[in-house]
Amino acid sequence: MNKATRKAVIAGNWKMNKTPAEATALINDIKATIADKKTDGCDIIVGVPFVDLAAAVEAVKDSAIKVAAQNVHWAEKGAFTGEISAEMLKAVGVEYVIIGHSERRQYFGETNETVNQRVKAALAAGLKVILCVGELKDERLLGITEEIVAMQTKVALNEISAEDMKNIIIAYEPVWAIGTGLTATPAQAEEVCAAIRKVIAALYDCTLAEATTIQYGGSMNAGNAAELLSMKNIDGGLIGGASLKAPDFATIIEAAQA
Numbered sequence: 001m002n003k004a005t006r007k008a009v010i011a012g013n014w015k016m017n018k019t020p021a022e023a024t025a026l027i028n029d030i031k032a033t034i035a036d037k038k039t040d041g042c043d044i045i046v047g048v049p050f051v052d053l054a055a056a057v058e059a060v061k062d063s064a065i066k067v068a069a070q071n072v073h074w075a076e077k078g079a080f081t082g083e084i085s086a087e088m089l090k091a092v093g094v095e096y097v098i099i100g101h102s103e104r105r106q107y108f109g110e111t112n113e114t115v116n117q118r119v120k121a122a123l124a125a126g127l128k129v130i131l132c133v134g135e136l137k138d139e140r141l142l143g144i145t146e147e148i149v150a151m152q153t154k155v156a157l158n159e160i161s162a163e164d165m166k167n168i169i170i171a172y173e174p175v176w177a178i179g180t181g182l183t184a185t186p187a188q189a190e191e192v193c194a195a196i197r198k199v200i201a202a203l204y205d206c207t208l209a210e211a212t213t214i215q216y217g218g219s220m221n222a223g224n225a226a227e228l229l230s231m232k233n234i235d236g237g238l239i240g241g242a243s244l245k246a247p248d249f250a251t252i253i254e255a256a257q258a
């Protein structure tokens with residue numbers, strides 16, 4: 001299997017933006033913008049805040065768009081004030097969950113180990129996972145990007161079976177490129193995505209590595225998406241800022257059709 005047989009996945013990460021009513025409006029906008037365009041060459045996901053999930057699930061009903069949550073707790077239930085379980089996400093009709101985003105790691109104490117626990121809980125509940133990895137600017141400057149990303153990937157996938165890997169997308173997001181307007185060059189992004197694929201091959205096998213979807217994220221936008229998505233090992237995008245504008249998100253979806 002190679003890029004030609006891996007379906008692209010374009011996912012929006014709305015972060016802490018939009019009320020439920022605004023989420024419905026943006027999804028309707030996205031649907032209207034892509035209505036007359038070819039979109040079956042990629043899967044489309046919107047990652048919305050917890051309180052928007054029910055409205056988003058309702059709004060995507062007559063479309064190909066899927067809904068993702070932006071985090072999940074690993075416990076089934078219990079005394080974890082403010083947290084949300086995988087079963088709860090399933091119950092509102094969510095299909096995907098973003099896990100290990102660098103903002104969770106930076107601001108909310110997420111570690112590789114808790115990422116692994118969350119991935120396990122999500123998969124056990126039947127959710128699909130977008131697993132985020134990526135190096136800090138200092139780590140890139142030290143020349144340890146591939147080691148950092150390999151370690152994040154290995155720990156996050158600890159005790160995850162080959163069967164479960166079918167439900168995991170990996171998003172390579174260099175932290176220095178997120179929300180900064182500083183995009184990794186296509187060559188930089190390709191190099192790390194290829195390295196992640198090698199890590200998957202070593203953990204499982206080459207066939208599974210070739211079948212795994214690896215996205216790039218970090219200031220991907222309507223202007224740079226086509227070039228990034230043309231790279232051999234970049235199978236899609238996790239898009240923050242540009243996913244909040246329907247025309248820009250639609251342009252990125254179009255760029256993924258090739």
Ligand code: PGA
Nearest residue numbers: 178179218219239240241
């Ligand atoms: P950005 O965010 O596109 O705004 O850089 C990407 C992300 O955080 O997933």
